Amino acid sequence: MSYQVLARKYRPATFQELEGQEHVLQALVNALEQNRLHHAYLFAGTRGVGKTTIARILAKCLNCETGVTAIPCGECASCVEIAEGRSVDLIEVDAASRTGVDDMRELLENVQYMPTVSRFKVYLIDEVHMLSRNSFNAMLKTLEEPPEHVKFLFATTDPKKLPITVLSRCLQFNLKNMSPEHVVNCLTSVLEKEGITFEESALWQLGRAADGSMRDALSLTDQAISYGENAVTEASVKSMLGTLDQQDVYGLLDAVIAKDANRVLTQVLSMAEFAPDFAALLDEFLAVLHRVQITQLARDAIDNSHGDKELLLAVASSISREDVQLLYQIGINGQRDLPYAPDDRSGFEMTLLRMIAFTPLEIVETSPPYEEGGDGSGGISESPISQILSQLSDNQSKSTERKARSVAKVAEAKPLAKPEVKSKHEQRTDEETKAKIETKKESDTSSSEGARVDSTREVQEAEQAPKATEVLDINGMAWNEILPRLKLAGVTQTLAANCTLAENTAQCLKLLLNEQHASLWNKTHEDRIARALGTLTGYDVQVEIEIGLVEDETPAQLAERQRGQRQAHAEDLMKKDAVIQTLIENFNGKLDQDSITPIQSGDRS
Ligand SMILES: [Zn+2]
Structure with missing residues (x-):
């Protein structure tokens, strides 16, 4: 028997097996047991929560040969045929593909005829909101005066798009998202x-x-x-x-709590090398804050399911409850503003810096932002500006773009200087800025003004330069080459990695999705890929995904093959290694094949 995907294998066959939608099931079970049957049911909810599954079970309940029941037998001809998708009296329609009024007329022409073998003729219309207005009108008459032997089961992800005339004739059930x-x-x-x-x-x-x-x-x-x-x-x-390490999130949170802007910037800089999804990172940051607050206010409610209980407890004791609320609120606002930031990374950075800058005054007084150590005599330690600048000169081997970005950050970090020490602080900063820029650029600028002008110009160049080089002509490029540059994440990345490129014209990209992964498809992924392509190319690209038999190698298959090759290569090296051969000969040793793993890591499908 061929491998059956889990989603199909474990699709619930009875209401009792279906979990998470108890409120809906109870109402349905009661109605069935008391034989109070409505003629049209509407199941609303996001994708994958069980709308059509519930509708199919309900169809079994209605048509089971043992009589209308809340517990269909699962053995009679009707139950078996419905389970196998070949019942003649369960007419399933995907409204997304049959939206026309003619389709609907054709479908409804047969409504008047009695069911072929079963008790009811059941129409299951999925994504019913996709029907055209005329189709709805054609259906309305039947809905108003339905024959006794007809039941309508509608499923939709968007009930707001249904005409009120249709809605008012349905018994509506809203399914919950799965937590x-x-x-x-x-x-x-x-x-x-x-x-x-x-x-x-x-x-x-x-x-x-x-x-x-x-x-x-x-x-x-x-x-x-x-x-x-x-x-x-x-x-x-x-x-x-392609998710990020939770340690990174805790590292950032720690730096924010310590009001160490420098550490925040350094860490974001090092994370940026892995091109993370900064919006997702901010989500994760907020999720951790949420758990920190729960730890503070209801310790018993916290579990170790994320494997981070120790860290949570440590954070919870190092920050006040009110500050957690404040950071969370700033984060939520930052999330809202992220689309308006020049890019996600700077938006993310600014949000964290705002968390540091907006700390309540009395806390600022007890622990000034740039003072390290507890002793009062310590004075002001090196500011982030000078630190980043010195870091800049240290890393001369790094790419020019990286340099430019660090300088750009100086401009962002500047407003952080503590008001009370502003004059002294700025003086020092200006001197250092001047010194660094002079040595780096070997310019003979002598006045402080000159240094400022220089750094401003550099910042402007830095902001413009990367954008110009980031635009890319993808025409004629292979999907394997394009995909890693799109920086997709999550399900979208997985879906895209299982596609091949069917057509690549300048304006339109047609992808073929391996039919094994067809269940991943939905329209939002097309939109996300199109958006990422737009960012990459600088113009609008249309994306169409078709599902079919993929013959060429997908990026996921390529990654899999390369992993296999690396593994084989590693095993080969181990076998040929002189030291290992000596060990085997002299000590009658054996090579444990399974323990060999190539060191190279970080590959993604
Ligand atoms: Zn049955």
Whole structure:
């Protein structure tokens, strides 16, 4: 038997197996048991929460040969046919592909006829909001006076798009998003049944990446299993999803609490080398603050499911409750403003710097921003400006772009100087700025004014230069070359990595998605890829994803193959190694093949 994807294998077959939507199920079960049947049901909720699954179970309940029941037998011809998707009296329509009024007329022409074998003729219309207005009108008459033998089951991700005339004739159920906790519980039970080893922290990563969709969670788990070679570990999931290390987030939080702007900037600089998704990073930062506050106010409610309890406790005791609220609020505002920032990185940086700059006054007085150590005699230590400048001259081998960016940050960091010590501080800074710039540029500027002009110009150049070089002509490029430059993350990255390029004209990119991964597809990913391409190329690129049989190698397959080659190469090297050969000969040793892993890491699918 061929491998069945988890999402299909573990699709619930009865209401009892379906978890997380108890409020809806209770109402349905009651209605079925008391035989109070409505003729049209609407299930609303985001993708992957179980809308069509519930509708299909309801169809079984209505048509089970044992009678209308809340517990369909699952064995009669009707139940089996519905489960296998071949019941003649369950008419499933995907409104996304059949929106026309003619389609609807054709469909409704047969409404008047009795069901072929079952009790009811059940129409299951998925994504019903996609129907055209005329189609809705064609359907309305049937909805107003439905024949006794007809039931309508509608599913939609966007109930607001339904005409009020249709809405008012349906019994509406709103399905809840799956919480990460719930997803983790489900994944735990699935993996235990499959006999696959896993780390709980890995499941939390998958749960968060699935963004409320159980189907996505199971699809990602499928991939994690093959990626991690039949084990779901945090390291492999992290590498697969391209998520950031939580340690980095704690490092940043620590620097913010210590009001150490310099450390914040340095860490962001080093993180920027891995081209992280700064918006996601800010999300993660806020999620940690949320957990810190819970630790402070309701310690019992915190668990170690993220594997960071120690860190949480440490942070919780080093910052006041009010300050956590303040940082959180600043972070939320920063998140809102991120689209307006020149780029995500500077927006992220400014948000963290704002957290430092806006600390309440009495706290500033007890611990001035740039004073290190507790002794009062210590005076002012090196400011971030001079530190970054000295760092700049130290790293002369680094690329010019990096230099330019660091200088650009000087301009951002400047307003941080503490008001009370402003004059003294600025004086010192100006002198240092002057000194550094003079030595670096070997200019003979003598006045402080001159140095300022120089640094301003450099900042302006720095802001313009990278943008000009970042625009790229992708015409004729292979998908393997384009994809890493798009800096996608999460499900979008996974989906894109499983595509090949079908067509690449200047304005339109057609991708072919491997049908094994068809469940990952939805319109938002097309939009995200198009946006990333727009940023990369500097013009609007249209993206269309088709699902089909992929024959060429996808980036995911390429990465997989390269991993295999590196592994083979590593094993080969070990076998040929003179020291190892001596050990084997002299001590009757054996080479443990499984323990060999290539050192090169960081590859992503
Ligand atoms: Zn049955």
